[in-house]
Amino acid sequence: MTARILAATAAALTIMLAGGCGGVSDQTYTELEHQRDDVLAWARELSAVASTTLATSPEDATEAYDGVAQKGTSDKYKSYKYDVQADFVTEHQEPLDALRDELGEFSPTFSSNSLRLSHGDLTAHFQTYPKTPGAVGLVVEGPAIEIDQEDMSDWDGFVVGEPVDLQ
Amino acid sequence: MTINISLPPTPSETPEFDADGEKVHQAGTALRTSSSIFDDHGSFVGGQAKDSGLLDGEAAAAYARALSPIGRHADACSLALRAAANAILGHGDDLVELEKRHRQLASDREQLAREAAALAARANPLPTDEAELQLLEADCERCTSQIEAYESDLVRWTEDLRTSEDKVTAALRGAMTEQQVDQTYAGVADPADAARDSMPSGKGPKAVKAWWDGLTEEQRAALIAADPEIVGNTDGIPAADRSAANTIALDRDLAELGAIPEDQRTDDEQTRYDNAQAADVARDKIERSKDPMTHERYEAQVYIYDPMAFGGDGRVAMAVGDLDTARNVSVSVPGLTTDMESAQSNAENVINLHQAASFEGGTSTATMFWIGYDAPSGADSAGVATEGMAAAGGERLADTLDGLNAMRSDDFHLTAIGHSYGSTTVAHAMTDHHPGADDVVLLGSPGAGDDADSADDLGVGSGHVFVGTNSEDLVGRLGQTGWVSPAAIGAGVLTGPLGGVVAQMAGAGLGHNPAEDDFGAVRFQAESTSRGSIPNIDDHVKYYDHDTESLANMAHIVNGQYDDVVRAGQVHDPWYRGPVDPESDRTPTSPDTDGR
Amino acid sequence: MTLHVEPAKVRSTAGAWDTENLHLTAAAKQIHGVGTGGFTPTVASLVGRFIEAWEAIATKSASSSESQADGLRSTAIDILRTDAKTDFDASLALSSIKEIR
Numbered sequence: 001m002t003a004r005i006l007a008a009t010a011a012a013l014t015i016m017l018a019g020g021c022g023g024v025s026d027q028t029y030t031e032l033e034h035q036r037d038d039v040l041a042w043a044r045e046l047s048a049v050a051s052t053t054l055a056t057s058p059e060d061a062t063e064a065y066d067g068v069a070q071k072g073t074s075d076k077y078k079s080y081k082y083d084v085q086a087d088f089v090t091e092h093q094e095p096l097d098a099l100r101d102e103l104g105e106f107s108p109t110f111s112s113n114s115l116r117l118s119h120g121d122l123t124a125h126f127q128t129y130p131k132t133p134g135a136v137g138l139v140v141e142g143p144a145i146e147i148d149q150e151d152m153s154d155w156d157g158f159v160v161g162e163p164v165d166l167q
Numbered sequence: 168m169t170i171n172i173s174l175p176p177t178p179s180e181t182p183e184f185d186a187d188g189e190k191v192h193q194a195g196t197a198l199r200t201s202s203s204i205f206d207d208h209g210s211f212v213g214g215q216a217k218d219s220g221l222l223d224g225e226a227a228a229a230y231a232r233a234l235s236p237i238g239r240h241a242d243a244c245s246l247a248l249r250a251a252a253n254a255i256l257g258h259g260d261d262l263v264e265l266e267k268r269h270r271q272l273a274s275d276r277e278q279l280a281r282e283a284a285a286l287a288a289r290a291n292p293l294p295t296d297e298a299e300l301q302l303l304e305a306d307c308e309r310c311t312s313q314i315e316a317y318e319s320d321l322v323r324w325t326e327d328l329r330t331s332e333d334k335v336t337a338a339l340r341g342a343m344t345e346q347q348v349d350q351t352y353a354g355v356a357d358p359a360d361a362a363r364d365s366m367p368s369g370k371g372p373k374a375v376k377a378w379w380d381g382l383t384e385e386q387r388a389a390l391i392a393a394d395p396e397i398v399g400n401t402d403g404i405p406a407a408d409r410s411a412a413n414t415i416a417l418d419r420d421l422a423e424l425g426a427i428p429e430d431q432r433t434d435d436e437q438t439r440y441d442n443a444q445a446a447d448v449a450r451d452k453i454e455r456s457k458d459p460m461t462h463e464r465y466e467a468q469v470y471i472y473d474p475m476a477f478g479g480d481g482r483v484a485m486a487v488g489d490l491d492t493a494r495n496v497s498v499s500v501p502g503l504t505t506d507m508e509s510a511q512s513n514a515e516n517v518i519n520l521h522q523a524a525s526f527e528g529g530t531s532t533a534t535m536f537w538i539g540y541d542a543p544s545g546a547d548s549a550g551v552a553t554e555g556m557a558a559a560g561g562e563r564l565a566d567t568l569d570g571l572n573a574m575r576s577d578d579f580h581l582t583a584i585g586h587s588y589g590s591t592t593v594a595h596a597m598t599d600h601h602p603g604a605d606d607v608v609l610l611g612s613p614g615a616g617d618d619a620d621s622a623d624d625l626g627v628g629s630g631h632v633f634v635g636t637n638s639e640d641l642v643g644r645l646g647q648t649g650w651v652s653p654a655a656i657g658a659g660v661l662t663g664p665l666g667g668v669v670a671q672m673a674g675a676g677l678g679h680n681p682a683e684d685d686f687g688a689v690r691f692q693a694e695s696t697s698r699g700s701i702p703n704i705d706d707h708v709k710y711y712d713h714d715t716e717s718l719a720n721m722a723h724i725v726n727g728q729y730d731d732v733v734r735a736g737q738v739h740d741p742w743y744r745g746p747v748d749p750e751s752d753r754t755p756t757s758p759d760t761d762g763r
Numbered sequence: 764m765t766l767h768v769e770p771a772k773v774r775s776t777a778g779a780w781d782t783e784n785l786h787l788t789a790a791a792k793q794i795h796g797v798g799t800g801g802f803t804p805t806v807a808s809l810v811g812r813f814i815e816a817w818e819a820i821a822t823k824s825a826s827s828s829e830s831q832a833d834g835l836r837s838t839a840i841d842i843l844r845t846d847a848k849t850d851f852d853a854s855l856a857l858s859s860i861k862e863i864r
Contacts, residue, residue, distance in 0.1 A: 063456065067448070067511045077511050085455070087462075113459070113762030125763055129462035137457065149508070153444055160448055161455045190801025194810070197797050201821065204790040208783055208824065215779055219835060220772025226838050233775075237827060244820060252811065262801070332805050339813045345820055426789035427782070431864050 024155045028147050032065070032157065035082045035142040040164070042119050043084040043140040046103070047166040050126070050138065053098050054090035058138070061086035063164040065152065068144040076148055083141035086166055095136050099126050168646030170300045172290055175283045175311040179321060180515045181273040184328075188262030195256035196411075199392050200418040202248035205241055206393050207419075212238035216324050240345070243352035247342040249392045259332035268324050275317050282310050359393035362386035366397075372566075372573035375403030391415065399472055400482075402570025406490035413469035417446055420474065442474035442481040448749040449510035453487050456518045459761045465518065470535060471567075474507060477541040479505025484567070486516060487521040488533030495524065495580045496571065497534045497725045499680065499711075500564060502587025502611075505542040513538060516711035521712070522724035525762040532725065539563050540592060554595075554677055555619060557588060561595025561616075568602035582725050584608040586710060587642055591616050591677045597625040605725055610635045610693070610710045610717065612648035614677030615686065622681070622688035633724050633732065635693035635710055635717045636682040638751035641702040646680025683746070684737040691724075692735040693717035694755035719758040767846060770856040773839040774863075780832035781864035787825035794818045825862050 024032070040063070047058045063084050067077030092098055096115045100108045105116035106124070114127040124140040152158055177379055195373050212234055221227040286307055294300055307700065342348055362382050367374045379387065391398050391412045399412035422431065424440035432440065438473035446469070453467035471484035490496060497520065501513055513536035521534040540560025568583060583604040585593030590612035595608055598618040607625055609615060615625075622629035681688050695709045710717040716733065723731040735747035795818045799807040843857045 064451075064455065066452070067515075088476075096318040111763055112759050116763075127459070127763060129460060130762075131460045136463040137462065150441075158452045174784050184803075186803045187801035190798060192799045192801075194799075194801065197793055198817075201790040201817075204786050205821075205824070207788060208828075211779065211783055216776060216831075218772060219776050220769040220774075221767075221835070221838060221841070222769060223766075223767040223842050226767075226842060230835065233831070234853070237831070241824065244824065248817065255810075259801075262803075336806055338808055339809055341815050343813060344824075348820075385812060422789040422793050426785045426792070427864070434810070694823070748864045 007052075010113060013043065024120060024151050028145065028151075029155075029157075032080075032082070032144050032147070032155075036063075036157070038085055038120075039082050039122060039140050039142050042122055042124065043086070043138070044166050046117070046140060047086060047103050050088055050099060050136070053087055053102050054092050054095050054136065055111065056088045056090045058086040058088060061164050061166045064140060064161045065158055066141075066160075067149075074115045077152075079144035079146045080152055081142050081144045083139060084166070085140075086138045088136040088138065089134050090136060091134060096128060103139055105121060117135045170297070170304055172293065172300070172304050172307055173239045173311065174287050174290055175307055175314050177280045177283055178276050178314045178317050181276045181321065182325070183271065184266070184269045186262045186266065188259045188260075188264075191262055192256060192259035195254075196414060197250050197258055197418070198248060198252035198255060200415045200422065202245050202252055203392050203395060203415050203419050204423065205245035205248060207370050209238055209241035209245055209335065212241055212638045213426075216248070226245055239353050240349060242357070243348050243355070245393075246352040246355060247348040248356060251338055251342050253388050254391075258335040259333055261327070264687065265324065265328055265331070268320075268406065272317070272321055272324060275320075279310065279314050279317055283314065286310055286515070295553070311612070320400035320515075320700060357393060358383075359389035362390050363394060372403030372570040374400055376405075376573045379404050379408070396418075396473070399469070402566055403573045405574050406470055406571075409470055410468040414470035417443055417450075417469060417472050421561075423446055429676070435479070438479040438481075439474045442479075442483075444687075445481075445508045446472060446474070446483050446485070446512045449483070449514035452511055452514045453485065453518060456487070456522070458525050459522050459763070464520065468533070468535075471539055477506075480541060482539050483507050483510050484535055484537040485510070485517075486533045486535035486537055487514075487517050490533045490535065490571065491574065492531070493579065493728060494531035495529055495530075495532035495533070495582070495725050497582040497584055498564075498571075499534065499536045500540075500560075500583070500585040500593050501536065501538060501542065502585075502589040503543050506540055507538060510536075510538065516619075517761070519711050519713055519718060520721060520725065523718045524725050525742055526759070526761050527722040527726055527728065527731070529718065529722070529726040532726065536635060537564065537567060539567055542588060542592075554591065556598065557591040557616060557677065558595045560589075560592040561597075561599055563604040564592060564596040565600035568596065568604055572603045578726050580605050580725075582606040582608060584610065585612070586610040587707065588613065588677070590681075594619050594625060594678070594681075598677070601626045606631045606633065606727075608633045608635065608721060608724055609681045609688070610705045610721075611640045611643045612636065612681050613642050614644060614679060615681045616678040619678060619681075621686055625685065629687045630689060630729075632681070632688040633685075633720075634681045634688045636690065636750075637693050637695060637698060637706040637709065637717075637739075638748040639699045639702050640706045641704055642707045643682060644702055644746075647676060658726045680738060682738045682748075684739045690735045690737050691717070691720040692750070692753075692756075693720065693734045694750055695755070696755045697756045698755055713760045714757045716756055716758060717761070722760065767842045768839045768856065770843075770859045772838070773835060774860055777832040777835045777839075777860075778863055780828050780835065781862065783828040784825045785864065787821050787828060791818050791825060794821055804808035814837065832862070836862065 053055050061084065064078040066080050068079040068081055100115055103117060106119050109116050113130065114125045117124045121143045122140065125138040129135045187415035216234060219227060219230050221230055289303055294303060302489035304616055311762045317450045341351060365378065367378050386410060391408060392415060395416040399409050399416055413489060420439055421441040427436060450467045453465050456465045457463065468486040468490055469488060470486055471482050473482040476482040499517055501509065517534040517536045521532055524532045540563045541556055543556055571581065583593050590609035591614055593607060594609065594615040596602060598616060604627060607627055619625060625632050679686050682690050695706060695715055699706055709715055712718060720732050738746050738748045740746045794814055797814050799810045802810050839860055840857060
């Protein structure tokens with residue numbers, strides 16, 4: 001048996017173990033799963049950097065497949081992107097500057113209250129809040145994946161704002 | 168002269184306290200929803216269940232005999248669980264308050280302990296200078312009296328916590344077994360019954376508000392749990408109470424219908440479940456969003472929840488923020504192809520608007536989306552999008568706006584916003600019914616309705632009718648201008664789902680183009696940096712996007728910051744050629760609306 | 764001969780009892796999911812016991828509904844079986860009473 005066949009068998013097994021795809025096609029299922037894995041992995045990396053740089057740890061981390069309206073054709077959501085959100089509370093006076101220095105490899109750019117990052121087709125931003133000094137938000141997300149709305153809600157892996165472990 | 172220095176005592180430790188009032192509130196909400204299921208069960212046993220289909224005397228009598236204790240027990244369970252749930256909800260409110268006071272106590276204690284230690288250091292050794300000694304004495308007395316105040320606050324806090332704990336434990340202990348439940352509650356009249364009977368029928372929202380205010384707290388709580396569909400959707404009842412009722416109805420639908428295997432659901436059950444899920448996702452989306460200035464997580468208020476309205480299209484309205492207290496309130500009305508399943512994208516619009524309003528300086532805002540009329544959608548869209556549905560929708564919208572005004576006794580600022588066909592609906596509400604809105608915003612409007620010849624006809628003063636139309640928004644070009652209607656341009660040349668809808672609007676003749684100079688409204692800048700080069704549908708759906716001119720200007724209007732609204736040149740229609748839009752030559756900008 | 768049962772009515776009422784069973788089971792599940800995490804330790808253990816007790820009460824009410832549904836169907840079937848010995852309509856009606864949920 002070649003390595004490729006072994007890999008394919010392992011992937012198929014993973015899908016079966018994951019509890020089924022509902023109405024989601026295999027290709028879309030794989031895409032959704034990959035996005036979740038990629039976003040989660042990067043979110044954990046960013047969270048680790050933020051924890052060290054800001055001398056704190058993530059709070060209220062949640063994950064979701066968030067609907068993105070295909071506004072040109074319908075108000076109904078037919079595209080979804082996976083995202084992870086988390087908060088940090090720090091005593092650091094200039095948290096975004098400090099994070100920029102540590103995250104140079106992800107092409108950081110500033111907008112008024114946030115630091116934007118990119119990693120392949122994934123994007124992220126750290127945000128500060130003028131009326132709550134010390135609070136720093138993190139959002140990491142993937143690109144929108146087109147999928148039938150009903151298939152998505154039937155899919156076992158569909159999550160909306162559920163806690164996720166970033167440690 | 169003798170000076171006695173009494174050093175202040177070390178303040179007592181603030182006790183550990185990690186209760187979470189919000190979580191307790193969630194527990195109470197879940198139990199109240201379950202009490203509502205028992206309530207429905209009692210109604211079933213006392214109603215539909217009686218009609219067994221058994222005609223045989225003995226068997227029918229035996230069946231009927233069995234029903235009575237079941238119904239009685241179900242009603243008792245409903246009352247007992249509701250009472251426990253309400254006690255837990257009250258305890259949750261207490262804990263939220265106690266958490267705040269605990270934070271204050273902990274901070275006071277830390278500061279006082281620091282001050283006491285500093286005074287002890289100043290007193291060792293004692294200063295020899297008399298003036299310094301007097302100052303030390305005064306400082307010690309002041310600190311001691313502050314510590315005494317802290318100690319009495321701490322005692323009061325501890326007592327209040329114990330009182331609240333005692334109250335909730337007593338309520339729970341009284342309903343731990345079925346025997347207790349039947350002993351205490353069987354045969355007891357539901358306070359909701361008398362309250363329901365006294366409800367004014369066929370009267371306006373002001374009469375409803377007066378009735379609601381006249382009920383006891385117990386009656387209001389009972390009605391919310393027993394009749395969530397009525398309380399949740401009756402204009403004049405305060406938004407927080409409506410939301411509590413609609414939360415019960417929504418959570419009950421999710422729980423009950425989710426428990427029925429999908430292949431066993433009837434069509435109606437499936438429709439109800441789909442609509443409930445859509446509302447749930449919209450609610451989650453709001454509650455996962457944050458204010459870009461304060462970092463506070465948003466709270467959703469479910470103002471309307473009626474999943475089987477309009478033949479299953481459903482009605483839902485949800486607000487970001489508190490409709491009962493916000494200084495600035497907006498109501499966003501969507502357009503064609505909207506039904507309850509569009510709740511999520513509409514939630515995104517009002518989240519964006521709230522965030523932009525906050526970013527632009529608004530500190531007390533509620534932004535609500537309103538899917539409250541039968542907009543042409545789904546199969547309907549195959550028909551003609553005539554003005555009739557907008558006129559009927561306008562009447563319903565006016566009822567909602569009247570309801571908001573009736574439930575508030577203060578002078579708040581209300582903005583009605585309509586997008587696309589929804590702008591025609593808003594215009595009809597304003598022109599035909601004159602509800603008390605302060606400002607009107609028409610976005611991507613295909614026409615302000617046949618009843619409005621000019622902005623003045625909308626009844627808020629032409630300076631308070633604002634129009635946002637992207638120069639390449641195809642729908643924004645469909646309204647009548649001058650003596651030639653460009654409507655026909657849209658008809659017949661578009662394909663695809665929304666193209667067909669545009670063609671219908673084009674053919675419908677939805678009134679005057681409000682962006683034209685003759686109409687006399689205030690047009691604000693609403694171009695997009697990704698604007699197309701020819702009229703198109705993509706530019707019709709960007710008005711609520713972050714970092715757009717339109718969202719920034721809408722935020723200013725919602726905040727009442729009229730001087731900050733950036734005006735745009737109006738469309739004019741010379742006799743010798745077609746309509747001219749000066750905005751098409753301007754380079755669009757991208758103002759920051761959320762700090763991201 | 765007149766039937767002693769309205770089969771359509773029995774079917775729909777028994778089906779409604781089945782639905783009550785599902786609804787009350789949903790209530791039991793919802794009660795089970797209530798967390799005690801936000802309460803103070805003084806109250807949390809009592810809340811835990813309360814939740815346990817009420818999950819059992821809801822489950823019992825659900826079972827009772829299911830019994831009503833089954834009992835109604837079986838009573839109707841017993842009557843129709845007796846009638847079917849002499850009545851062809853009753854034997855036809857017999858086949859229409861079955862559990863859907």
